[in-house]
Amino acid sequence: MILEFIPSHHPLTPPHTVxxxxxxxxxxxxxxVGISTFYRMLEEHGDAATALEALPxxxxxxxxxxxxxxxxxxxxxxxxxxxxxxxxxxxxxDPDYPALLALIDDAPPALWVKGDLSLFExxxxxxxxxxNASSLGVRFARTLARELGEEGFAITSGLAxxxxxxxxxxxxxxxxxxxxxxxxxxxxxxxxxxxxxxIAETGLLISEQPFGMKPFARHFPMRNRIVSGLSHxxxxxxxxxxxxxxxxxxxxxxxxxxVMAVPGHPFDARTSGCNxxxxxxxxLVRGARDVIDTLAAASPLAQTVQHTPATAIPVTPRPTPSxxxxxxxxxxxxxxxxxxxxxxxxxxxxxxxxxxGIPADQLSSEILTLELDGRIFRKPGGLLAxx
Numbered sequence: 001m002i003l004e005f006i007p008s009h010h011p012l013t014p015p016h017t018v019x020x021x022x023x024x025x026x027x028x029x030x031x032x033v034g035i036s037t038f039y040r041m042l043e044e045h046g047d048a049a050t051a052l053e054a055l056p057x058x059x060x061x062x063x064x065x066x067x068x069x070x071x072x073x074x075x076x077x078x079x080x081x082x083x084x085x086x087x088x089x090x091x092x093x094d095p096d097y098p099a100l101l102a103l104i105d106d107a108p109p110a111l112w113v114k115g116d117l118s119l120f121e122x123x124x125x126x127x128x129x130x131x132n133a134s135s136l137g138v139r140f141a142r143t144l145a146r147e148l149g150e151e152g153f154a155i156t157s158g159l160a161x162x163x164x165x166x167x168x169x170x171x172x173x174x175x176x177x178x179x180x181x182x183x184x185x186x187x188x189x190x191x192x193x194x195x196x197x198x199i200a201e202t203g204l205l206i207s208e209q210p211f212g213m214k215p216f217a218r219h220f221p222m223r224n225r226i227v228s229g230l231s232h233x234x235x236x237x238x239x240x241x242x243x244x245x246x247x248x249x250x251x252x253x254x255x256x257x258x259v260m261a262v263p264g265h266p267f268d269a270r271t272s273g274c275n276x277x278x279x280x281x282x283x284l285v286r287g288a289r290d291v292i293d294t295l296a297a298a299s300p301l302a303q304t305v306q307h308t309p310a311t312a313i314p315v316t317p318r319p320t321p322s323x324x325x326x327x328x329x330x331x332x333x334x335x336x337x338x339x340x341x342x343x344x345x346x347x348x349x350x351x352x353x354x355x356x357g358i359p360a361d362q363l364s365s366e367i368l369t370l371e372l373d374g375r376i377f378r379k380p381g382g383l384l385a386x387x
Contacts, residue, residue: 013047014093022075023048024091028109029070029078029210030055035106036378037371044368062369081211085185087114096120104229104255105380108208112184115204119175124154125291126231126252128224128245129163130238130270137163137238137270140262142170144235147288149174154204156230158223159196161189163237163245168195172202177230180207181223182215224248225255233258233295235285239273246273249282254380258298260285334358334366339375339386346383 015024027048028038033055041051052069059067082089090097091110098120101107127145129137145155145167155171157164159178168176178199182188184207187196199205208226209219224247228234234252236259239245249259260283264271278284283294334356341347341355349367353360367384370376377385 101229124231126234127167131162133162138166141166145170176203181219183213225251228252236261
C-alpha cells in the first residue's frame with residue numbers, strides 16, 4: 001500500500017551543515033518562491049545554494065530585473081529567534097520530519113517545532129470544528145479527545161477557539177499537537193495563551209511560518225492542510241456549510257485520509273456542514289469507538305507510513321534542460337500561449353505540455369519562470385492555474 005503513495009524517485013538531500021540550512025531557508029523565504037517552486041528549484045538545481053544562484057537570472061528572464069533572494073541576515077535572525085524560544089527547525093528531508101505529513105503534495109519544506117517530538121511517532125487524529133461551538137459540541141469534543149488520547153492517539157488541531165481549544169485541553173495529559181497559522185511565537189487567538197503554554201510544556205507546537213509572522217487570512221487554509229496532513233483521519237465536530245473545518249476535511253480527502261463527522265440537528269447551522277459530509281459518505285461518529293473501528297477497517301497506510309523515514313520522501317528527478325535557442329520574442333510568444341491555455345480552473349501540467357506540443361523540459365522551464373513572476377500558481381497534484 002505504501003508504494004501507492006511513494007513513487008520511485010530520488011530522495012531529497014538533507015541540509016547537513018548550518019550553511020546548508022541557511023541556504024534551504026533562504027530559498028524558501030525568497031520572494032515569489034512558494035512550496036511547489038521550492039521543490040522544483042531543488043529538483044532542477046540539486047541543492048538550495050545552486051538554486052539561489054540561479055533565481056535572479058530566472059527572474060530576469062521573467063521580466064523582474066531587480067529580483068533579490070532572501071538576504072542571509074533575515075534567515076540568521078529567524079534562526080536566532082528560534083533558538084531564543086527553544087524551538088527547532090526540521091526540514092522535510094530530516095529523519096524526524098513527520099512521515100505522514102511528508103506524503104502530501106505540498107508538504108512544508110521546513111517546520112518550526114517546540115515540545116515533545118515523540119508525538120510525531122504516534123498515530124494522529126485531527127479534531128476540528130466551529131469556533132462558535134455550542135456547549136454540547138464542546139462537551140462532545142472534550143470527551144472524544146480524552147478517550148482517543150487514552151487509546152494512544154495524538155490529538156491534532158489548530159489552536160482556534162471553540163472545538164479546537166476543547167480538543168487540545170482534553171488531550172493535554174495524553175499528548176496534543178497544535179498547528180499555528182502564524183509564527184511559532186505568535187499566540188492567536190490571544191485568549192488561548194494559557195493553553196498555548198500548556199501545550200508547549202506537555203505537547204507539541206508547530207508552524208511553517210517565520211517567527212513574528214502574524215496570521216493573515218491566507219495562512220489559515222495553509223495551516224489546515226498541515227492539520228489534516230499530520231493525521232490518519234480528520235473528525236469534524238460542528239461545522240457550518242461554508243467553514244474552514246470543511247476545507248480541512250476536503251484537504252484530508254485530497255490527501256487520501258479518512259474523514260469522519262459528528263451529526264447534528266438539521267435546524268442548527270453549526271452542524272449543517274457535518275451533516276453534508278455524512279450525506280456525501282463521511283463516517284458518522286457517535287463516540288471514540290466509531291473512530292477506532294473505522295481506522296481498524298481502513299487502509300493499512302496508518303500501520304505502514306508512521307515508520308517510514310522522512311529521508312525516503314522523493315523529489316521527482318527532471319532531465320537537465322537543453323540549451324534554449326529561442327529569442328526573447330519567442331519566449332514572450334510561448335508565455336502568451338501558456339497563459340492563454342490556463343484559467344482559474346486548475347489544469348494538469350501534462351495536459352498543458354501535450355496541448356502546446358513542445359518538449360517537456362523546455363516548457364517546464366518557462367512554467368517556472370511564470371511561477372516566479374506570480375502569473376501562474378501550482379496546485380497540489382501538479383495542477384496549474386492562473387495567478
